[in-house]
Each structure stands twice: as C-alpha cells, then as structure tokens.
Amino acid sequence: xxxxxxxxxxxxxxxxxxxxxxxxxxxxxxxxxxxxxxxxxxxxxxxxxxxxxxxxxxxxxxxxxxxxxxxxxxxxxxxxxxxxxxxxxxxxxxxxxxxxxxxxxxxxxxxxxxxxxxxxxxxxxxxxxxxxxxxxxxxxxxxxxxxxxxxxxxxxxxxxxxxxxxxxxxxxxxxxxxxxxxxxxxxxxxxxxxxxxxxxxxxxxxxxxxxxxxxxxxxxxxxxxxxxxxxxxxxxxxxxxxxxxxxxxxxxxxxxxxxxxxxxxxxxxxxxxxxxxxxxxxxxxxxxxxxxxxxxxxxxxxxxxxxxxxxxxxxxxxxxxxxxxxxxxxxxxxxxxxxxxxxxxxxxxxxxxxxxxxxxxxxxxxxxxxxxxxxxxxx
Numbered sequence: 001x002x003x004x005x006x007x008x009x010x011x012x013x014x015x016x017x018x019x020x021x022x023x024x025x026x027x028x029x030x031x032x033x034x035x036x037x038x039x040x041x042x043x044x045x046x047x048x049x050x051x052x053x054x055x056x057x058x059x060x061x062x063x064x065x066x067x068x069x070x071x072x073x074x075x076x077x078x079x080x081x082x083x084x085x086x087x088x089x090x091x092x093x094x095x096x097x098x099x100x101x102x103x104x105x106x107x108x109x110x111x112x113x114x115x116x117x118x119x120x121x122x123x124x125x126x127x128x129x130x131x132x133x134x135x136x137x138x139x140x141x142x143x144x145x146x147x148x149x150x151x152x153x154x155x156x157x158x159x160x161x162x163x164x165x166x167x168x169x170x171x172x173x174x175x176x177x178x179x180x181x182x183x184x185x186x187x188x189x190x191x192x193x194x195x196x197x198x199x200x201x202x203x204x205x206x207x208x209x210x211x212x213x214x215x216x217x218x219x220x221x222x223x224x225x226x227x228x229x230x231x232x233x234x235x236x237x238x239x240x241x242x243x244x245x246x247x248x249x250x251x252x253x254x255x256x257x258x259x260x261x262x263x264x265x266x267x268x269x270x271x272x273x274x275x276x277x278x279x280x281x282x283x284x285x286x287x288x289x290x291x292x293x294x295x296x297x298x299x300x301x302x303x304x305x306x307x308x309x310x311x312x313x314x315x316x317x318x319x320x321x322x323x324x325x326x327x328x329x330x331x332x333x334x335x336x337x338x339x340x341x342x343x344x345x346x347x348x349x350x351x352x353x354x355x356x357x358x359x360x361x362x363x364x365x366x367x368x369x370x371x372x373x374x375x376x377x378x379x
Contacts, residue, residue, distance in 0.1 A: 017063040018045035061110040068114030073256035074221040090129040108142025119148040123155040130162035150190040165212040173232040177222035221250035225302030234293030249276040323378040339372030
C-alpha cells in the first residue's frame with residue numbers, strides 16, 4: 001500500500017521531494033561522498049555544486065513529484081514501494097524557487113520527476129514550470145530539466161527550448177543490462193533515440209546550441225563491467241557531444257531485494273563508492289587529458305583497479321613511454337604523466353619556452369601529487 005501525505009504544505013513536500021532527488025546528479029560532486037551529497041542550511045533542496053569551470057554555486061534541486069509508474073529495480077521511487085507520495089504544482093514550484101532566487105540563496109533550478117501517468121504528461125509539468133519562470137516571471141538564469149525516458153520528440157524539443165541544460169539518464173551500458181532492471185523501458189526507443197535527438201537539437205550551429213546535455217549511469221545494479229561503461233562513455237563524448245557524464249553507485253538496501261541477493265555484487269558499500277570515483281577519474285582522462293576509451297586499462301574481468309587511479313595504471317602498463325624529457329615532450333605526452341594535471345602541464349610548456357626546466361622545483365611546490373611525477377620524468 002502506498003503512503004499518502006495528508007494535505008502537506010509546500011515545505012513538507014520539499015522535504016520529501018528534495019530528499020528523493022538526491023539520486024539525480026546535477027553538477028560535479030567532490031570525490032568525498034559526503035561532500036558531494038551535502039545540503040544547505042535552508043533545506044535539502046538547497047544544493048551546493050561545482051560548476052564546469054571549477055567555480056562553486058548553489059542550485060534549487062527537487063523533484064516535481066515522487067509518484068512513479070515505472071518499476072526500475074534500483075530506484076527507491078519505483079511503483080511497488082511503500083513511501084510517502086506527493087507532488088508540487090508548476091505554479092507552486094515556480095513560486096518557491098523565485099522566493100529563494102530573489103533572496104540570493106540559489107542561482108538556478110534543477111528539476112526532475114517520477115513518471116506521473118505518462119512520460120509526456122510528466123514532461124508537461126516540468127516544461128510548464130520552466131515556461132512560467134521564463135515567460136511570466138522573466139527569469140533568464142540557469143534551468144536544468146530532466147528528460148523522462150520515452151518522451152515524444154515534441155516534448156523533448158519543448159524542454160530544450162526552455163532549458164539551459166537537459167539530461168536523460170542512460171542508466172546502463174546496453175539493453176541487456178537495462179532489461180535486468182526494468183520491464184517497462186525500451187533501451188533504444190526510450191533512452192538512446194531521445195539522447196540522439198537532443199544531440200541533434202543542440203548541435204553546433206543550431207538554434208539550441210547553447211543548451212548543454214548530460215547523462216548518468218547507475219553503477220553496480222545490473223552486473224555491468226567498468227569496461228562496458230567506459231566504451232559507452234567514449235561513444236557519448238565522441239559521437240553525441242555529451243558535455244558531462246555522471247555516475248551514481250547503486251546503494252544496497254535502496255532497490256529491489258533481488259539486486260542485493262546477487263552473490264557477484266560486493267556487500268562493501270565503500271568499494272561501490274571507490275568504483276564510482278574511479279569512473280569519475282576516467283571521465284576526466286577522456287575530457288581533459290586526451291585519453292580515448294581504448295587507452296583505459298582493465299583487469300581480465302573488465303574492472304578498473306580499486307587500488308590505483310586509472311592514469312597511474314596506464315603509466316605502469318606502458319614503461320616504454322617513460323621517462324619523458326620534460327623540456328621536449330608534447331603537451332599531450334606530459335598529460336599522461338601521473339601527478340601532472342592540465343594547469344601544471346601548461347605551466348611547464350610556458351616556462352620551458354623561456355628557460356630550461358632542471359627539476360621539479362622549477363615547476364612548483366613539490367607536494368605529494370607533483371612528487372609522484374618524479375620517476376616518470378627526466379630533465
């Protein structure tokens with residue numbers, strides 16, 4: 001039996017809906033799990049984020065409803081769950097968001113939802129909220145809208161026309177894994193084709209080129225390997241121009257009991273979060289360090305190392321590349337050196353243009369991270 005909140009006020013609804021929104025990731029989280037999931041003092045709906053340029057800001061983040069007709073086994077909102085259900089109206093959502101925005105508590109809105117009746121009916125609630133903000137209230141700031149799997153092309157285009165960013169969760173690397181988690185979603189029709197449509201709508205030179213697209217994998221619920229996820233990441237970045245990919249480690253006890261009884265899954269929650277962290281490190285290698293998905297090293301079962309970061313694992317597996325001459329190596333070659341990040345590499349390239357670099361001390365303060373590079377370089 002589904003629990004119903006008796007005449008909840010707006011704050012009651014926000015407490016419920018913002019808590020349920022924690023599994024949809026809005027912007028970059030820290031490598032510390034608690035840091036990434038922390039909330040502001042005003043409530044769970046005040047959500048600190050790290051922006052793509054490295055800056056920090058705050059979003060108003062909530063579901064518009066936690067009612068859901070889907071049966072996704074990993075999801076705490078699935079139809080079969082006995083939880084408190086409630087919804088915000090578009091007018092209610094717009095009003096409470098603007099109150100926080102005008103008091104400078106938040107800079108933008110992240111809005112998602114469970115599936116209320118049908119994907120398009122749900123999208124109508126999301127886009128009505130965005131339309132109220134844009135056209136009635138003249139809000140020109142940041143709006144991130146979740147696209148519901150199975151939405152029509154018209155509903156998706158309406159969302160793209162109103163949003164600063166949109167996201168549709170890819171969830172798993174392939175249909176066979178999604179079939180293990182949901183009997184109601186078709187991987188190609190409901191997820192891949194809409195993602196491709198968003199990519200076309202937001203391509204360079206189009207009317208909506210300013211709109212960013214992101215997506216998210218649920219990690220560890222369907223027995224997928226890291227190698228499978230990384231292969232899909234490569235395609236999403238190279239062919240569909242995805243701006244960011246996020247990862248959410250499946251948390252035992254949240255989903256269907258059948259997922260927790262699988263003996264191939266680790267019962268150690270720390271291991272699940274380390275795996276999530278390693279995938280984020282791979283994501284940085286693909287976006288910022290010139291790596292391709294084929295460069296990433298896995299064990300025979302397609303798993304990333306939990307004991308070392310993927311860049312260091314790559315370096316250990318390619319001893320023929322090192323040591324690199326720091327005064328002659330290209331920028332892309334230097335980016336492959338453990339301990340060197342883009343800022344440090346740019347500093348090296350700038351300094352060696354005017355004088356020879358004779359040691360790590362010429363590059364900067366030699367902390368633990370930079371010291372890691374010593375055995376991979378020659379001067």
